[in-house]
Amino acid sequence: MLVSNARPWGQEAVDLEITDGLISAVTPHDPHLPDAGVVDGRGRLAIPGFSDVHVHLDSTRIGLPFRAHTGSPGVWGMMLNDRNNWRDAEVPLPERVAGTLERMIAYGTTRVRSYAQIDANCKLEKFEAVLAAKEKHAAGAEVQIMAFPQAGLLREPGTVAYMEEALKLGATVMGGIDPCELDRDPVQHLDIVFRLAEKHQVDIDIHLHEPGHLAHFSTELILERTRALGMEGRVTLSHAYELGNVSEAATARVMEAMSALDISWATIAPATKGKQFNLAAMTEAGIRVGLGQDGQRDYWSPYGDCDMLSRTWQLAFTHGLRQDELIEHAAAIATWGGASIMDPGLRRLRSTSERPGFNVGDRADIVLLAGETVTSAVMDRGTDRTVIHDGRVVADQLELL
Known part of the structure; x- marks a missing residue:
């Protein structure tokens, strides 16, 4: 193609010539190309x-129809709001999970790391819905x-x-959450997380909402x-x-270790209170930074639009x-940055000026979108988009093909 x-x-x-799902050649645009086998970029921007x-x-x-937010503050209160309501939604869970993933692909997302809540209440029901959606849309993303203990371990x-059963059935990331505040036993919590990850050779992703020290x-x-476990690049x-938020010295130490x-x-x-990690400093330190939508207009929050x-x-x-350079860097985080978390074999971004994804040998996961510049596209967020995954056009004009 x-x-x-x-x-x-x-x-x-x-x-851009694409062969077997990879970019195989990048040449100056030739306006006299034949139409056969050609996807017309129409001068649009291309980003990963x-x-x-x-x-x-x-x-x-x-x-689904909008509903008033009923959650209580805090992780446990929000979790209970979800637990008390998700089974009563207007549409069965597998259908709405698959529909949300479809919409994400249509808007240009070709790599996804999704949580699947696992606890004594839902057991593997949510995991199975996410697994079914993954299989249904395997050609698109x-x-x-992630096997995720939203209610603690x-x-x-x-x-x-x-949790271990989900890892046996296909989860490839082991989750953890607030080892001190939620389970109140950080040693045992983290010992379980790392033991299961090592046993099943999967990555680790830990939610950390805890305050300061x-x-x-x-x-x-x-x-x-x-x-100790040699899990560099897996956490x-x-x-x-x-x-x-504690001190500049403490932040510098943890960034160096990361x-x-x-x-x-x-x-x-x-929109947090206090200081956030500085994106440029994180990148220059060689820390992989990725972006996500978190909840999608769910029982935790009315925000999220895929x-x-x-x-x-x-x-x-x-x-x-x-x-412009920093806003484009935000787009690099939202594309390549996250991809490098899911695949540590991809190089880390090292500066705010890097614009990766279009070298020979790179995977042909591309979004074509209207805009004068990347910054203008971020500001305008237009709908003229074509989505390519593994060298195949999978969506156009916000519709899955």
Whole structure:
């Protein structure tokens, strides 16, 4: 296949030759190309496919009637709000999970890391819905499923056994959450997380909402286990915003350790109080940074619209970015940054000026979208998009093909 007249990252127009799902040649645009086998870029921007590395497909209400938010503050209160309501939704869970993934692909997301809540109440029901959606849309996106103990690992008997069963059935990421605040036994919680990950040879992703010094304490325990088990490049901290709120020295120490152990950071670009990690500093330290939508208009929050271009705008806005280079860097995080978390074999971004994804040998996951520049596309968030995954056109004009 040939993608003609596309502008990678808003640069000069080129023609992209794709062979066996990979970019095999990049040449200046030839206006006299034959029509056969050619996807017309029409001078649109080309960026890598979006990577949503923090989404809860299992709690989605995308496409359903709006309902008033009824959740109580805090992780446990929000979890109970989901638990008390998700079975009574207007559409069965497998249908709405698959529909949400379909919409994400149509908007340009070609890599997804989705949580699947596992606890004594839902058991494997949510995991099975996410697994079915992954299989249904395998041609449109690569999906990793995380076995996630939203209610903790220790508070309800039977949770750990269900978690391990999900790993046996195809989950490729082991989740953890607030080892101190939720389970109140960080050593046992993290020992279980790392033991199961090592046993089943899967990655780790830990939700960390804990405040200040508590977040740093949990992170120290995570660093120790990553180092001891040789799990460099296999661990992600999600949220972890309070790691930037204790002191500059403490933040610098944890960033240095994350870089040395290749521990990634996944953000959902929230409007947090206090300091967030500085995106440029994280990148220059060699820390992989990815972006996600978190909930999708669900029982936790009315936010989320399946569009990672919207979330890229939010990332730039909440970090106060105005310069084109930094806003384009936010787009690089939303695309290549997340991809490098899902596949540590991909190189880490090292500066805010890197614009990856269009070298010979790169995977042909591409979004063509209207815009004068990448920054203008982030601001305008238009609907003229063509989505290519593994060298195949999978969506056009926000419709799955």
